[in-house]
Amino acid sequence: MTPTIKRELRCRSAIEPMVGHMKADGELGRNHLLGVASDAMNALLVAAGHNLRLILNRLKPFVAWLMAALMGSFV
Numbered sequence: 001m002t003p004t005i006k007r008e009l010r011c012r013s014a015i016e017p018m019v020g021h022m023k024a025d026g027e028l029g030r031n032h033l034l035g036v037a038s039d040a041m042n043a044l045l046v047a048a049g050h051n052l053r054l055i056l057n058r059l060k061p062f063v064a065w066l067m068a069a070l071m072g073s074f075v
Contacts, residue, residue: 022046025053 001009022028031042 018050022050025050 019028028043028046031039033039033042
């Protein structure tokens with residue numbers, strides 16, 4: 001295999017799980033809109049929702065710590 005093919009396979013193997021999660025959790029397989037433009041819009045909205053879920057999951061420990069700190073200061 002050429003170095004270019006190896007690099008492309010690594011990129012693809014990194015992207016495939018994300019697409020699988022978006023199809024299963026983000027309902028990428030469903031598109032209730034009509035037209036080619038709506039297909040692109042649906043994919044972008046699913047990707048944005050996926051990114052928001054990732055951001056919120058990273059913020060959960062911080063918010064829990066912040067709430068515990070605030071509740072501890074009022075007691």
